[in-house]
Amino acid sequence: MSGNLPSRPSINEWVAQATQQLESVGISSARLDSELILGHTIRQNRSYLHAHPEELITERQHEIADARLALRLDRVPVAYIIGHKEFYGHNFRVTTATLIPRPESESLIELLTKAVPGNTTLLNEPWRLIDVGTGSGILGITAKILYPELVVTLADNSLHALKIAEQNAEELHVDVDILKSDLLATYPFVANIIIANLPYVDPEWEHSPELEHEPAEALYAARGGLALIYDLIEQTPGKLAAGGFLILEADPEQHAAIISYAKKYKLLLVESEGYGLLLQKLA
DSSP states (O other): OGGGSOSSOBHHHHHHHHHHHHHHTTOTTHHHHHHHHHHHHHTOOHHHHHHOTTOBOOHHHHHHHHHHHHHHHTTOOHHHHHTEEEETTEEEEOOTTSOOOOGGGHHHHHHHHHHSOSOGGGSSSOOEEEEETOTTOHHHHHHHHHOTTSEEEEEESOHHHHHHHHHHHHHTTOOOEEEEOSTTTTOOSOEEEEEEOOOOBOTTSOOOGGGGGSOGGGTBOHHHHTHHHHHHHHHOTTTEEEEEEEEEEOOGGGHHHHHHHHHTTTEEEEEEETTEEEEEEOO
8 A cells, every 4th residue: 555655645645545445345344444543553533533634644654554454454353453442432452362342232231220229339238240251341341330339250261351351440440350260160159240242153154254353262152152151041040149130142033042041040031132131030
């Protein structure tokens, strides 16, 4: 790309040509991606780019932006290129050790707001929440931001993911516990809320080229994508308090099977929203 533009193109020139290149390989978010890449490179937000279209970028910024554009042309997700992704109004650090936060997961937070008592400060004991398969920590950290009274644990079987989750918690100034665990295996408490975005993609499903860059162990599961969700449900006896809640993410086409399986473990559907399921354990 650098051969087609002067060594110091304007913001508008670089974005226009980057957009054209991304469109040529079928990326529908070409303009947005170009602006995010350049904005990250020159350390300015998109509003700044729109307000200063004729400003020239430096030769070094041009080189870095081109290198990042090459990654996007290879279908590396933008979040991995710029190192962060917004979720529920907050920026979270992400790496290739973690899934990229998706808008679908916000439905789990909406369901959480319906599960937490209206005034947690009036409870005899603080409620415990565990975010299982936490990845970058978006669900548990967001829960702690919304409800500081909750005792929150971020659990994952990946030390790399837990390191990112810990960094996000520190950067967002929330106090959470970090636990290495296969699902609930080493969780020493009885939770009031279990929230989980576990792998639920069936390996047989068609998927976008971008998914090839995300950690397969965080995406795919056996049994039509439901193996780990079923394993978690099987661990809820003794780990989830009576009257407590299990909040899960899955494809809407999988919801009926999950609801049916959960009934065997005294977990009944309260509500579904988008990709989210809110289940409650019978007292």
